[in-house]
Amino acid sequence: MYLAIREMRFAKVRYALIATIMLLIAFLVLFVTGLAKGLAYDNAASIENMSASHFVMEKEASHRFTRSLLEESVLSQTGKAIGEENVQSLSVRMTTVTNAGAEFKLDVTLIAVKPEGWLMPSVSEGHAITSQSIGEVLVDSKMKESGIGIGSIIVDQGSGLEWTVSGFVSDESFSHSPVIFLNESDWRQLQLKMNALKGADGAASDRSISAIALRADKEQVEQLAAAMSQTEIVTKSQAIAAIPGYKEEQGSLTMMILFLYIISVFVLAVFFYVITIQKSHQFGVLKAIGTRTGYLVKSVSLQMLLLSVSSLMISVLLVRAIEMMLPSGMPFQLHVSTLLMTCGAFIVISLVGALLSVYKISRIDALDAIGRTTA
């Protein structure tokens, strides 16, 4: 370690340059990761927050809540199979709403669940809705920005139905739109109205819910899947990935992150490799005077580690600082666990970058030191 630290002290500019490059890349990786996570959460928070493990959907719905329609009998059927307490009905519909004065329009997602069930998020402001309440809804707190408060009237553009906001929930969104929670009877009301508008006979359709949320283990799911032919059971992550725009958004961000990692491996590997080649005569001398290869390898790895850890620390501070400056509406989310994972991946990658140099060092012959005039 004697050599590693003294060399960095001596060649400050050289190492400061590479540390700066690493810092910038690490910052970008952290920032894009935060953005990806933030967007993912903003996109799918409502589903993400549900404690369900799987969802039962219509077979033809290709994993999409908004396309799926199930008969309510499926609910009781699955309830019997894995226990009433482990199933919840879930209905999702994307629509446009206005306020009472029709001053603005908002794209929202309506989600209907049993208010007393385990899919209902806790209320952050105002009071909760119950199965008995009529025309009362909970809305995502982002809708406050549009001037909606407790007691505001919301009008659904499609059906003309009116709801009163009884409270707010936080961080509830679906496909980047805020979510409005209603109870099942209001949902049925909505279905009837929509059917009537469509020119159907107005009778209650028996296909009224979108999906069924399950809390089940793999074995139960397999049994259930075998028993039901008209439906498909999808995992939570499959369901999230099928939310419109989710896969595309995450895919491009993930590709960016992946490329940043690959770029950093190459930048680091090339930098250290060039330095190593430049120093190969010096390594030969060191070996000739009795320095073990292992010591030299440790020395290079330590340099790499010092560089990556220090650049990471600075970039974490930078990202945290930037995060505080970001506007509140900006979807950015960097939990400590994600942060640690990213930092860990970066350190591993920097050590991978050192491998080429390590290989080179191990090949350098001490004989190089003899009979050569170059310093």
Place this chain on the structure above:
Amino acid sequence: MTYRLIMDQITHRFEDGGVQRTILNNLSLKVAEGELVAVLGPSGSGKSTFLSIAGALLAPTSGNVLLDGESITGENAGELSSIRLHQIGFIFQSANLIPYLKAEEQLMFVAKQSGIHSSLAAKRARALLEKLGMSHRRGAYPEKLSGGERQRIAIARALMNDPAVLLADEPTASLDAARGMDVVQLLASEAKELGKSAVMVTHDERVLPLCDRVLHLDNGCLIEK
């Protein structure tokens, strides 16, 4: 008389384009304690190979190298490293100091490698620098030292771990005549005073009067002229 370096019937061959070339042929050499031996020879005569084998950098095809009476034949790479560290002091052409270590640190580094306690090492390093008249330059990087000063530091580095043998590879190659004489003088006197067996490979005939013996490498053998 004690011979700290003994090379016993060393032969070294290698294959070059299907032709067996013999570089060293049954070469034997004994260097006594306190003795400085100069080895001369035209380029291509095998001086580097000779020095590499004496310095435990290269295993000969056959024959034995004994340091302080102990054979180093058949040791693995790690053990050879340790032998070079503890029993051999190298002085290279143009010093070959580590560019990012200050003069004193060059000595501290080899001491650290051999596990000498750092306070003891610091004392030794200071004493050596003092003795070689380099105390005032102890905090200087090699790039700030003159050629002669660098070679002095290189000699100090070679002596740091108190080796049995000193091996110098054309130590005067990059020095002017006066500096060259100084450096070889220093090498001879240190070898004498500290009881090392010293071998110097050189081209420089001016420094030969300072050596105890002068040998010529000819056809893979050492001969006295």
